[in-house]
Amino acid sequence: MEVKSIFDGIEDFELEKMLKCFEARKMTFKKDRTIVTNIINVKTVGIILSGTANMIRYDYNGNRSIIEKLETNSVFGEVFSRLGSDISVIATSDCEVLFIEYEHIIKRCKKGCSYHSTLTNNVLKLLSSKIVELNQRLEILSKRTIRDKLLSYFELLANDNPRRTFNLPFTYTDLADYLSVDRSAMMREIKNLKEEGFIKTNGRHISLMSY
Amino acid sequence: MEVKSIFDGIEDFELEKMLKCFEARKMTFKKDRTIVTNIINVKTVGIILSGTANMIRYDYNGNRSIIEKLETNSVFGEVFSRLGSDISVIATSDCEVLFIEYEHIIKRCKKGCSYHSTLTNNVLKLLSSKIVELNQRLEILSKRTIRDKLLSYFELLANDNPRRTFNLPFTYTDLADYLSVDRSAMMREIKNLKEEGFIKTNGRHISLMSY
DNA sequence: AAAAACTAGTTGCATGTGCAACAAAAAAGA
DNA sequence: TCTTTTTTGTTGCACATGCAACTAGTTTTT
Numbered sequence: 001m002e003v004k005s006i007f008d009g010i011e012d013f014e015l016e017k018m019l020k021c022f023e024a025r026k027m028t029f030k031k032d033r034t035i036v037t038n039i040i041n042v043k044t045v046g047i048i049l050s051g052t053a054n055m056i057r058y059d060y061n062g063n064r065s066i067i068e069k070l071e072t073n074s075v076f077g078e079v080f081s082r083l084g085s086d087i088s089v090i091a092t093s094d095c096e097v098l099f100i101e102y103e104h105i106i107k108r109c110k111k112g113c114s115y116h117s118t119l120t121n122n123v124l125k126l127l128s129s130k131i132v133e134l135n136q137r138l139e140i141l142s143k144r145t146i147r148d149k150l151l152s153y154f155e156l157l158a159n160d161n162p163r164r165t166f167n168l169p170f171t172y173t174d175l176a177d178y179l180s181v182d183r184s185a186m187m188r189e190i191k192n193l194k195e196e197g198f199i200k201t202n203g204r205h206i207s208l209m210s211y
Numbered sequence: 212m213e214v215k216s217i218f219d220g221i222e223d224f225e226l227e228k229m230l231k232c233f234e235a236r237k238m239t240f241k242k243d244r245t246i247v248t249n250i251i252n253v254k255t256v257g258i259i260l261s262g263t264a265n266m267i268r269y270d271y272n273g274n275r276s277i278i279e280k281l282e283t284n285s286v287f288g289e290v291f292s293r294l295g296s297d298i299s300v301i302a303t304s305d306c307e308v309l310f311i312e313y314e315h316i317i318k319r320c321k322k323g324c325s326y327h328s329t330l331t332n333n334v335l336k337l338l339s340s341k342i343v344e345l346n347q348r349l350e351i352l353s354k355r356t357i358r359d360k361l362l363s364y365f366e367l368l369a370n371d372n373p374r375r376t377f378n379l380p381f382t383y384t385d386l387a388d389y390l391s392v393d394r395s396a397m398m399r400e401i402k403n404l405k406e407e408g409f410i411k412t413n414g415r416h417i418s419l420m421s422y
Numbered sequence: 423a424a425a426a427a428c429t430a431g432t433t434g435c436a437t438g439t440g441c442a443a444c445a446a447a448a449a450a451g452a
Numbered sequence: 453t454c455t456t457t458t459t460t461g462t463t464g465c466a467c468a469t470g471c472a473a474c475t476a477g478t479t480t481t482t
Contacts, residue, residue, distance in 0.1 A: 068346075120331055127338040134345035135279075141352040142391040144470070145438070173459060180353040182440045187461060189438090355440070356468070384429060393470045398431060400468085414430095429478070438469075449458070 003125040005073040006047055010115045018115060022104045028096050029053075035089040035097055036076075045077040045102050051095030056088055068133075069169075069178075075126055077102060141180055146189045149179045154199065158208045168204040214336040216284040217258055221326045229326060233315040239307050240264075246300040246308055247287075255310050256288040262306030267299055279344075280380075280389075286337055288313060352391060357400045360390045365410065369419045379415035 007015055026049070029035050035046065035053055048070055055068040055076060070076055076089060136156060143149045153175075157166040168175060172190075176183035193199045200207045218226055237260070240246050246257065246264055259281055266279040266287060281287055287300060347367060354360045364386075368377040379386060383401075387394035404410045411418045 120335070124331070124335060124338070127335070127342065130342055131338065131345065134342065134349065138345065138349060138352065141349065144391060144393070147438090171459060172461095180355060182355070183460090184441080184462075185439045188463090191461085358468090382429065383431090394430090395432075395471080396469045399433090402431085424482090426481070427479080429476100431476085432474080434472095436469105436471090438467105440468085441465090443464095444462080445460100446462100447458105447460070449456100451456070452454085 003122045003129075006075060006119065006122050006126060008122050009118050014115045018119070019098075022100050025099045026096060027099065029091040029094065031091055031093050033091050035091055035095065037088045043077075043102050044099050045075055046089070047098045047100065048072055048074045048076075049096040049098055051091060051093045053089050053091045053095055053097075056090055073126075075123070075130075137178075146179070146181050146186055147193065149181065150186070150189060150193065151198070153179065154206060154208055157206075164208040166206060168206060171204075214333045214340075217286060217330065217333050217337060219333050220329050225326045229330070230309075233311050236310045237307060238310065240302040240305065242302055242304050244302050246302055246306065248299045254288075254313050256286055256313050257300070258309045258311065259283055259285045259287075260307040260309055262302060262304045264300050264302045264306055267301055284337075286334070286341075348389075357390070357392050357397055358404065360392065361397070361400060361404065362409070364390065365417060365419055368417075375419040377417060379417060382415075 010018070029051075050072055052072065053070040053074075053076075055070060068074075068076070070089065140149050140153050140156075143152055154166075157168075158164040170178070172187065173183055176186045179186065190199070190201070194201060197209055199209060221229070240262075261283055263283065264281040264285075264287075266281060279285075279287070281300065351360055351364050351367075354363055365377075368379075369375040381389070383398065384394055387397045390397065401410070401412070405412060408420055410420060
């Protein structure tokens with residue numbers, strides 16, 4: 001079975017003890033607020049308990065890139081993004097975030113919390129699926145044309161649905177950032193894809209045509 | 212301290228017991244031989260004990276992409292690359308590879324091997340640093356021009372050396388694949404960077420100029 | 423030692439893409 | 453409701469990039 005949360009399989013009463021043992025801090029953030037800036041050298045791991053956020057970067061030309069879309073239950077922190085430039089995590093909806101020192105997760109619990117190994121296990125699986133996601137995005141970004149980037153991303157989204165139909169999980173503006181391409185060029189290419197019969201769109205609802 | 216190998220901190224005599232318990236299989240591969248093809252659905256994890264390999268993909272246009280450079284001690288397998296297309300791992304030098312069922316790594320050892328938790332810990336750290344690497348490559352690929360891709364990759368390599376000087380870890384041909392750009396266009400851009408005084412090159416030895 | 427394979431370096435050309443600058447529609451806020 | 457902000461959609465233009473096609477040099481294989 002797939003692990004959804006870092007706390008999967010841990011009973012509530014155990015969880016409470018564990019969080020105290022970890023000195024975990026829970027904070028809430030309104031939409032668009034900054035959860036962390038300058039993520040470099042932060043030895044704290046954040047877990048998004050509810051809501052969503054984006055890990056973004058502004059490079060020296062002022063281009064915004066979405067490094068990572070953080071969904072509920074995502075884990076983020078220094079270890080997950082040692083990058084040279086200006087990284088922040090911005091809430092894209094109201095969020096609850098739990099902060100835990102990284103060492104608590106990586107090390108065996110000295111006090112012997114019985115569910116610690118479950119936690120480690122969960123983190124392992126979450127990290128694995130993060131690697132999968134990163135590889136997926138890499139595959140998309142390694143395409144050389146906007147057309148191929150769009151198609152491989154759409155293909156990914158359509159895979160879940162036998163009717164090869166899906167809803168874009170973000171705005172077209174954000175999609176351009178995610179694909180790391182110019183928005184207007186992307187819109188032009190989407191228009192071409194429509195005219196050539198590869199896709200149909202209705203707002204953010206998109207259908208892939210089978211050949 | 213940084214974890215180099217999945218077996219860091221595990222005594223030799225323990226290691227031997229552990230590998231038996233895991234039913235680990237060691238295989239050797241000559242340079243350029245295929246270690247695995249069609250990596251999808253492989254429930255086995257490979258650990259490169261010596262040598263190097265590339266995880267590569269040919270997309271439907273026949274373009275080769277290096278998904279990942281696997282150094283000694285790298286871990287690879289299904290979980291680390293769920294991709295739609297044709298993925299293989301190719302030895303770039305003579306290699307020894309250890310294969311272990313993924314389940315053995317993710318689960319607690321039923322027989323209670325005492326060093327199992329060390330192993331888990333090591334895997335966790337290795338996965339974290341893999342995520343870092345993937346994020347680094349993502350940062351590079353998210354640059355929109357060949358120039359910016361080159362410069363941010365060079366910056367990364369130069370960071371280790373105060374003289375801002377380094378050796379390319381692969382051929383220019385492979386560099387183009389790694390950056391996912393056309394080789395001739397890349398060579399052209401390197402020439403421009405030289406002419407404009409941003410870099411100096413001598414074969415694969417490159418120096419970044421400080422402004 | 424000769425042949426084959428690979429790597430580095432170049433160029434012309436067509437075109438895909440980034441950029442700037444809009445306008446209209448939709449969504450969010452007051 | 454009216455106002456403001458965000459998103460979508462479009463276009464002209466300059467130029468960066470992919471592609472094809474070479475040559476020369478280097479390395480590997482036989």
